[in-house]
Amino acid sequence: MSGASRIVAGLEAAGVTLAASVPDTWIGKLMAAVRTSKTIRAVDAAREEEAVAIACGATLAGGRGAVLIQNAGLFNCGGVLAGLVSLYRIPCFFIVSYRGDRRDPIYYHQPKGRVTEPTLSAWGLPFAIADHTTDLQAQVVHGVDSAVASSGPVVLLISGEDIE
Amino acid sequence: MLEALVAMLTPSDVLVSSLGANSRYLPHLNVNAPVFALCDSMGAAIPLALGMALQRPDRHVVALEGDGSLLMCPNVLATVAAARPSNLTALLWVNGHYESSGGQALPSAPVDWPELAKGFGIANVARVGDVPALRVAFPRARAAKAPALLVLDVAFDPSEPIPPYSERPDEIRARFRIA
Numbered sequence: 001m002s003g004a005s006r007i008v009a010g011l012e013a014a015g016v017t018l019a020a021s022v023p024d025t026w027i028g029k030l031m032a033a034v035r036t037s038k039t040i041r042a043v044d045a046a047r048e049e050e051a052v053a054i055a056c057g058a059t060l061a062g063g064r065g066a067v068l069i070q071n072a073g074l075f076n077c078g079g080v081l082a083g084l085v086s087l088y089r090i091p092c093f094f095i096v097s098y099r100g101d102r103r104d105p106i107y108y109h110q111p112k113g114r115v116t117e118p119t120l121s122a123w124g125l126p127f128a129i130a131d132h133t134t135d136l137q138a139q140v141v142h143g144v145d146s147a148v149a150s151s152g153p154v155v156l157l158i159s160g161e162d163i164e
Numbered sequence: 165m166l167e168a169l170v171a172m173l174t175p176s177d178v179l180v181s182s183l184g185a186n187s188r189y190l191p192h193l194n195v196n197a198p199v200f201a202l203c204d205s206m207g208a209a210i211p212l213a214l215g216m217a218l219q220r221p222d223r224h225v226v227a228l229e230g231d232g233s234l235l236m237c238p239n240v241l242a243t244v245a246a247a248r249p250s251n252l253t254a255l256l257w258v259n260g261h262y263e264s265s266g267g268q269a270l271p272s273a274p275v276d277w278p279e280l281a282k283g284f285g286i287a288n289v290a291r292v293g294d295v296p297a298l299r300v301a302f303p304r305a306r307a308a309k310a311p312a313l314l315v316l317d318v319a320f321d322p323s324e325p326i327p328p329y330s331e332r333p334d335e336i337r338a339r340f341r342i343a
Contacts, residue, residue: 044246046240056212057218084202084205084212088334090337
Protein backbone atom coordinates (compact mmCIF):
# COMPACT_ATOMS: atom_id res chain seq x y z
CA MET A 1 0.00 0.00 0.00
CA SER A 2 1.40 3.42 -0.91
CA GLY A 3 1.99 6.09 1.66
CA ALA A 4 -0.80 8.14 0.11
CA SER A 5 -3.21 5.24 0.54
CA ARG A 6 -2.11 4.79 4.14
CA ILE A 7 -2.72 8.48 4.82
CA VAL A 8 -6.17 8.28 3.26
CA ALA A 9 -6.91 5.18 5.30
CA GLY A 10 -6.00 7.20 8.35
CA LEU A 11 -8.29 10.05 7.37
CA GLU A 12 -11.12 7.59 6.82
CA ALA A 13 -10.47 5.81 10.09
CA ALA A 14 -10.50 9.15 11.91
CA GLY A 15 -13.91 10.01 10.47
CA VAL A 16 -12.83 12.76 8.11
CA THR A 17 -15.72 13.56 5.77
CA LEU A 18 -14.28 16.42 3.72
CA ALA A 19 -10.76 17.25 2.55
CA ALA A 20 -10.24 20.76 1.21
CA SER A 21 -7.06 21.32 -0.72
CA VAL A 22 -4.83 23.52 -2.79
CA PRO A 23 -2.32 21.15 -4.37
CA ASP A 24 1.36 21.11 -4.97
CA THR A 25 3.22 18.19 -6.51
CA TRP A 26 3.05 16.08 -3.36
CA ILE A 27 -0.39 17.14 -2.14
CA GLY A 28 -1.71 16.62 -5.66
CA LYS A 29 -0.65 12.98 -5.51
CA LEU A 30 -2.24 12.65 -2.09
CA MET A 31 -5.47 14.23 -3.27
CA ALA A 32 -5.59 11.74 -6.15
CA ALA A 33 -5.77 9.06 -3.49
CA VAL A 34 -8.36 11.03 -1.50
CA ARG A 35 -10.58 11.13 -4.57
CA THR A 36 -10.78 7.34 -4.52
CA SER A 37 -12.33 7.43 -1.05
CA LYS A 38 -16.00 6.59 -0.77
CA THR A 39 -16.38 8.55 2.47
CA ILE A 40 -14.31 11.69 1.99
CA ARG A 41 -15.51 14.55 -0.19
CA ALA A 42 -12.57 16.17 -1.97
CA VAL A 43 -12.94 19.93 -2.44
CA ASP A 44 -10.59 21.93 -4.63
CA ALA A 45 -10.07 25.43 -3.30
CA ALA A 46 -8.50 28.31 -5.14
CA ARG A 47 -6.57 29.54 -2.12
CA GLU A 48 -5.56 28.05 1.19
CA GLU A 49 -7.56 30.34 3.51
CA GLU A 50 -10.68 29.13 1.73
CA ALA A 51 -9.68 25.53 2.30
CA VAL A 52 -9.43 26.18 6.03
CA ALA A 53 -12.86 27.81 6.18
CA ILE A 54 -14.41 25.06 4.04
CA ALA A 55 -13.03 22.38 6.36
CA CYS A 56 -14.27 24.31 9.40
CA GLY A 57 -17.71 24.62 7.82
CA ALA A 58 -17.90 20.86 7.34
CA THR A 59 -16.93 20.35 10.97
CA LEU A 60 -19.44 22.88 12.27
CA ALA A 61 -22.12 21.14 10.21
CA GLY A 62 -21.50 17.83 11.95
CA GLY A 63 -18.79 16.32 9.76
CA ARG A 64 -15.04 16.40 10.10
CA GLY A 65 -12.98 18.59 7.80
CA ALA A 66 -9.29 18.39 6.97
CA VAL A 67 -6.98 20.70 5.03
CA LEU A 68 -4.30 19.47 2.61
CA ILE A 69 -1.93 22.19 1.45
CA GLN A 70 1.71 23.14 0.96
CA ASN A 71 3.72 24.94 3.65
CA ALA A 72 3.73 28.08 1.49
CA GLY A 73 -0.06 27.92 1.57
CA LEU A 74 -0.07 27.47 5.31
CA PHE A 75 1.87 30.73 5.56
CA ASN A 76 -1.13 32.40 3.89
CA CYS A 77 -3.42 31.19 6.64
CA GLY A 78 -2.36 33.19 9.69
CA GLY A 79 -5.47 35.34 9.67
CA VAL A 80 -8.02 32.57 9.31
CA LEU A 81 -6.19 30.41 11.84
CA ALA A 82 -6.39 33.18 14.40
CA GLY A 83 -9.76 34.68 13.49
CA LEU A 84 -11.71 31.50 12.80
CA VAL A 85 -10.03 28.28 13.96
CA SER A 86 -8.61 29.55 17.23
CA LEU A 87 -11.19 32.21 18.00
CA TYR A 88 -14.10 29.78 17.63
CA ARG A 89 -12.17 26.72 18.86
CA ILE A 90 -12.83 24.57 15.80
CA PRO A 91 -10.93 21.29 15.38
CA CYS A 92 -8.93 21.50 12.17
CA PHE A 93 -6.42 18.91 11.01
CA PHE A 94 -3.84 19.89 8.42
CA ILE A 95 -1.64 17.76 6.23
CA VAL A 96 1.06 20.10 4.97
CA SER A 97 3.78 19.29 2.48
CA TYR A 98 7.08 20.23 4.07
CA ARG A 99 8.81 21.74 1.09
CA GLY A 100 12.40 22.76 1.54
CA ASP A 101 13.36 20.47 4.37
CA ARG A 102 16.40 18.23 4.15
CA ARG A 103 14.43 15.58 2.23
CA ASP A 104 13.29 17.96 -0.51
CA PRO A 105 15.63 17.95 -3.52
CA ILE A 106 14.26 21.17 -5.04
CA TYR A 107 16.56 24.08 -4.14
CA TYR A 108 14.04 26.88 -4.49
CA HIS A 109 11.87 25.50 -1.71
CA GLN A 110 14.63 25.89 0.87
CA PRO A 111 13.60 29.35 2.14
CA LYS A 112 10.16 27.95 2.96
CA GLY A 113 11.72 24.97 4.65
CA ARG A 114 13.86 27.16 6.86
CA VAL A 115 10.89 29.07 8.26
CA THR A 116 8.30 26.29 8.48
CA GLU A 117 8.91 24.97 11.97
CA PRO A 118 9.72 28.40 13.43
CA THR A 119 6.47 29.73 11.95
CA LEU A 120 4.42 26.85 13.32
CA SER A 121 5.98 27.37 16.72
CA ALA A 122 5.47 31.13 16.64
CA TRP A 123 1.83 30.67 15.70
CA GLY A 124 1.36 28.12 18.46
CA LEU A 125 0.36 25.37 16.03
CA PRO A 126 0.90 21.86 17.37
CA PHE A 127 2.70 19.82 14.72
CA ALA A 128 4.40 16.54 14.02
CA ILE A 129 6.61 15.35 11.20
CA ALA A 130 5.32 12.24 9.47
CA ASP A 131 7.51 9.17 9.35
CA HIS A 132 6.64 6.69 6.61
CA THR A 133 8.89 4.04 8.16
CA THR A 134 6.39 3.63 10.99
CA ASP A 135 2.59 3.45 11.09
CA LEU A 136 1.60 6.38 8.91
CA GLN A 137 -2.12 5.65 9.22
CA ALA A 138 -1.87 5.83 12.99
CA GLN A 139 -0.04 9.16 12.79
CA VAL A 140 -2.93 10.59 10.79
CA VAL A 141 -5.54 9.22 13.17
CA HIS A 142 -3.61 10.63 16.11
CA GLY A 143 -3.42 14.02 14.44
CA VAL A 144 -7.14 14.19 13.76
CA ASP A 145 -7.95 12.98 17.25
CA SER A 146 -5.61 15.57 18.73
CA ALA A 147 -7.33 18.35 16.80
CA VAL A 148 -10.70 17.18 18.07
CA ALA A 149 -9.46 16.84 21.63
CA SER A 150 -7.91 20.29 21.63
CA SER A 151 -10.68 21.96 19.60
CA GLY A 152 -7.99 23.58 17.52
CA PRO A 153 -5.48 23.14 14.74
CA VAL A 154 -2.99 20.28 14.44
CA VAL A 155 -0.49 20.00 11.60
CA LEU A 156 1.13 16.86 10.20
CA LEU A 157 4.08 17.73 7.99
CA ILE A 158 4.74 15.28 5.17
CA SER A 159 7.48 14.85 2.63
CA GLY A 160 7.37 13.40 -0.85
CA GLU A 161 8.69 10.07 0.33
CA ASP A 162 5.75 9.76 2.74
CA ILE A 163 3.27 9.43 -0.09
CA GLU A 164 5.24 7.04 -2.31
CA MET B 165 -33.03 44.41 3.84
CA LEU B 166 -31.42 42.21 6.48
CA GLU B 167 -34.73 42.08 8.34
CA ALA B 168 -36.51 41.10 5.13
CA LEU B 169 -34.04 38.31 4.50
CA VAL B 170 -34.28 37.02 8.05
CA ALA B 171 -38.06 36.97 7.80
CA MET B 172 -37.78 34.55 4.87
CA LEU B 173 -35.52 32.06 6.66
CA THR B 174 -36.88 28.81 7.99
CA PRO B 175 -35.47 26.21 10.38
CA SER B 176 -34.25 24.26 7.35
CA ASP B 177 -31.89 27.09 6.47
CA VAL B 178 -28.51 27.91 7.98
CA LEU B 179 -27.18 31.46 8.15
CA VAL B 180 -23.47 32.35 8.07
CA SER B 181 -22.63 35.98 8.63
CA SER B 182 -19.49 37.90 7.81
CA LEU B 183 -18.00 40.20 10.37
CA GLY B 184 -19.31 43.71 10.77
CA ALA B 185 -22.82 45.06 10.61
CA ASN B 186 -24.37 41.69 9.75
CA SER B 187 -23.04 39.99 12.85
CA ARG B 188 -23.75 43.04 15.00
CA TYR B 189 -27.40 43.32 13.95
CA LEU B 190 -28.29 39.63 13.97
CA PRO B 191 -28.44 39.13 17.76
CA HIS B 192 -31.16 41.77 17.80
CA LEU B 193 -33.30 39.96 15.25
CA ASN B 194 -35.47 36.89 15.63
CA VAL B 195 -33.71 34.47 13.29
CA ASN B 196 -35.57 31.25 12.68
CA ALA B 197 -32.46 29.30 11.63
CA PRO B 198 -29.07 28.37 13.09
CA VAL B 199 -26.68 31.32 12.88
CA PHE B 200 -22.91 31.30 12.77
CA ALA B 201 -21.73 34.89 13.04
CA LEU B 202 -18.12 35.87 12.41
CA CYS B 203 -16.51 38.77 14.19
CA ASP B 204 -13.16 38.47 12.43
CA SER B 205 -11.59 36.66 9.50
CA MET B 206 -12.68 38.76 6.53
CA GLY B 207 -13.57 36.63 3.55
CA ALA B 208 -14.37 33.47 5.49
CA ALA B 209 -18.17 33.60 5.35
CA ILE B 210 -18.67 32.12 1.87
CA PRO B 211 -16.13 29.29 2.15
CA LEU B 212 -17.40 28.49 5.64
CA ALA B 213 -20.92 28.30 4.26
CA LEU B 214 -19.67 26.17 1.37
CA GLY B 215 -18.23 23.61 3.78
CA MET B 216 -21.52 23.49 5.64
CA ALA B 217 -23.50 23.16 2.42
CA LEU B 218 -21.38 20.27 1.18
CA GLN B 219 -21.62 18.53 4.53
CA ARG B 220 -25.35 19.04 4.85
CA PRO B 221 -26.99 18.93 1.42
CA ASP B 222 -30.36 18.65 3.14
CA ARG B 223 -30.12 22.23 4.42
CA HIS B 224 -29.93 25.49 2.51
CA VAL B 225 -26.99 27.60 3.63
CA VAL B 226 -27.07 31.37 3.26
CA ALA B 227 -23.89 33.41 3.48
CA LEU B 228 -23.85 37.14 4.14
CA GLU B 229 -20.76 38.84 2.79
CA GLY B 230 -19.58 42.37 2.14
CA ASP B 231 -17.85 43.79 -0.90
CA GLY B 232 -14.74 44.67 1.11
CA SER B 233 -14.38 41.10 2.29
CA LEU B 234 -15.05 39.53 -1.07
CA LEU B 235 -12.65 41.90 -2.76
CA MET B 236 -9.93 40.26 -0.64
CA CYS B 237 -10.68 36.83 -2.03
CA PRO B 238 -12.96 36.85 -5.08
CA ASN B 239 -11.31 33.57 -6.01
CA VAL B 240 -13.76 31.87 -3.67
CA LEU B 241 -16.39 32.34 -6.36
CA ALA B 242 -14.42 29.95 -8.56
CA THR B 243 -14.19 27.47 -5.71
CA VAL B 244 -17.96 27.63 -5.22
CA ALA B 245 -18.60 27.24 -8.94
CA ALA B 246 -16.33 24.20 -9.06
CA ALA B 247 -17.91 22.56 -6.02
CA ARG B 248 -21.42 23.17 -7.42
CA PRO B 249 -23.36 23.02 -4.16
CA SER B 250 -27.09 22.86 -4.84
CA ASN B 251 -27.88 24.51 -1.54
CA LEU B 252 -25.80 27.67 -1.18
CA THR B 253 -26.89 31.26 -1.63
CA ALA B 254 -24.53 34.14 -0.98
CA LEU B 255 -25.79 37.67 -0.43
CA LEU B 256 -23.26 40.36 -1.15
CA TRP B 257 -23.79 43.78 0.40
CA VAL B 258 -22.15 46.36 -1.82
CA ASN B 259 -21.55 49.76 -0.27
CA GLY B 260 -18.01 50.51 -1.39
CA HIS B 261 -16.71 50.89 2.16
CA TYR B 262 -15.08 48.98 4.96
CA GLU B 263 -17.97 49.82 7.22
CA SER B 264 -16.88 47.97 10.33
CA SER B 265 -13.37 49.36 10.43
CA GLY B 266 -14.21 53.02 10.27
CA GLY B 267 -15.82 53.53 6.91
CA GLN B 268 -12.73 53.71 4.75
CA ALA B 269 -13.42 53.54 1.04
CA LEU B 270 -12.61 50.42 -0.93
CA PRO B 271 -10.18 50.77 -3.82
CA SER B 272 -12.20 52.88 -6.21
CA ALA B 273 -12.55 50.32 -8.97
CA PRO B 274 -15.98 49.92 -10.55
CA VAL B 275 -16.22 46.21 -9.83
CA ASP B 276 -19.09 44.59 -11.71
CA TRP B 277 -19.91 41.88 -9.18
CA PRO B 278 -22.64 40.11 -11.18
CA GLU B 279 -20.45 39.86 -14.25
CA LEU B 280 -17.46 38.83 -12.16
CA ALA B 281 -19.46 36.03 -10.55
CA LYS B 282 -20.73 34.88 -13.93
CA GLY B 283 -17.19 34.95 -15.21
CA PHE B 284 -16.16 32.64 -12.41
CA GLY B 285 -18.92 30.24 -13.42
CA ILE B 286 -21.79 31.10 -11.10
CA ALA B 287 -24.82 31.25 -13.36
CA ASN B 288 -27.48 32.19 -10.84
CA VAL B 289 -26.73 35.83 -10.18
CA ALA B 290 -29.13 38.67 -9.57
CA ARG B 291 -28.76 42.31 -8.63
CA VAL B 292 -31.22 43.31 -5.93
CA GLY B 293 -32.09 46.92 -5.31
CA ASP B 294 -34.81 46.88 -2.69
CA VAL B 295 -36.87 44.72 -0.35
CA PRO B 296 -39.56 43.75 -2.88
CA ALA B 297 -36.85 42.60 -5.27
CA LEU B 298 -35.21 40.59 -2.49
CA ARG B 299 -38.51 38.91 -1.70
CA VAL B 300 -38.60 37.70 -5.28
CA ALA B 301 -34.92 36.94 -5.77
CA PHE B 302 -34.17 35.01 -2.57
CA PRO B 303 -36.84 32.31 -2.93
CA ARG B 304 -35.82 31.96 -6.55
CA ALA B 305 -32.17 31.53 -5.56
CA ARG B 306 -33.05 29.04 -2.85
CA ALA B 307 -35.05 26.98 -5.34
CA ALA B 308 -32.38 27.08 -8.04
CA LYS B 309 -30.58 23.87 -6.98
CA ALA B 310 -27.32 25.55 -7.90
CA PRO B 311 -25.08 28.10 -6.16
CA ALA B 312 -26.48 31.60 -6.32
CA LEU B 313 -25.22 35.10 -5.66
CA LEU B 314 -27.49 38.03 -4.90
CA VAL B 315 -25.79 41.40 -5.19
CA LEU B 316 -27.43 44.02 -2.99
CA ASP B 317 -26.49 47.62 -3.58
CA VAL B 318 -26.86 49.54 -0.34
CA ALA B 319 -26.02 53.07 0.67
CA PHE B 320 -23.14 53.68 3.05
CA ASP B 321 -24.26 55.83 5.97
CA PRO B 322 -21.39 56.72 8.29
CA SER B 323 -23.87 57.87 10.93
CA GLU B 324 -25.83 54.60 10.99
CA PRO B 325 -26.09 53.51 14.65
CA ILE B 326 -24.89 49.92 14.20
CA PRO B 327 -25.02 48.14 17.55
CA PRO B 328 -21.78 46.75 18.95
CA TYR B 329 -20.96 43.04 19.00
CA SER B 330 -23.07 41.49 21.71
CA GLU B 331 -22.15 37.81 21.48
CA ARG B 332 -18.80 36.22 22.19
CA PRO B 333 -17.36 33.66 19.76
CA ASP B 334 -17.54 30.91 22.35
CA GLU B 335 -21.24 31.65 22.82
CA ILE B 336 -21.85 31.57 19.07
CA ARG B 337 -19.90 28.34 18.71
CA ALA B 338 -21.66 26.67 21.63
CA ARG B 339 -25.12 27.58 20.40
CA PHE B 340 -24.57 26.68 16.76
CA ARG B 341 -26.16 23.34 15.98
CA ILE B 342 -27.64 22.01 12.75
CA ALA B 343 -30.27 19.47 13.70
